């Protein structure tokens with residue numbers, strides 16, 4: 546299970562429990578780890594909440610997390626819409642266990658999340674340089690076609706790990722049909738997670754659990770525990786998914802199991 550607890554778009558005004566400072570992020574990810582999350586998807590924020598991919602912010606977050614728990618760090622390379630590619634990837638030299646790689650451009654609410662092929666190649670090259678395991682972010686159907694192209698060219702090789710981000714306004718909707726279609730479209734042996742956006746988070750998570758997939762939850766994707774009720778922590782979402790998983794006979798992965806599922810070497814990269 547992945548916790549995406551910070552994000553780049555949600556604000557403190559929308560979600561007062563959003564962690565921003567390193568100790569806040571460290572505490573939030575420790576609570577999520579204690580509840581069953583093994584991957585921490587990380588975006589950077591300045592103390593005033595504005596998004597940043599600044600290396601030193603990621604260093605401070607990493608140290609605050611590492612001081613508290615062994616959750617695997619997955620750095621965002623998406624950052625916030627409008628950021629340049631070099632800014633998006635400068636923290637990768639810190640050698641997190643994982644980093645995201647979005648395989649195409651899509652609308653993102655009123656904005657455009659730009660991921661041209663040159664951008665993708667630049668990010669992938671940097672991920673490879675530091676021996677980081679990529680998570681392939683799929684927001685829309687065309688991104689699956691790009692994955693096929695990258696596999697065919699040998700720039701990516703299966704098995705790979707995908708994250709289906711479903712429900713972003715302007716990209717693929719969070720429906721059972723889309724999730725089934727996406728899960729069937731990736732090469733044999735690949736693994737996948739679903740990140741359901743907004744009120745579809747728990748429905749998507751429940752489907753993924755039943756289908757043998759993995760789950761991402763957190764304030765980046767959804768701030769409400771249920772209609773009209775803000776979640777009081779990211780861990781609350783993790784606890785709910787663990788309860789649902791246990792009802793159908795699945796247990797959250799341990800760190801070692803997550804490393805094995807995601808093909809992350811046992812020794813930390815850095």
Ligand code: KMH
Nearest residue numbers: 553621622623624626645
């Ligand atoms: N903030 C979104 C525009 C990622 O983390 O790799 C992009 C995003 C994807 O969140």
Ligand code: ZN
Nearest residue numbers: 552621623765
């Ligand atoms: Zn993200």
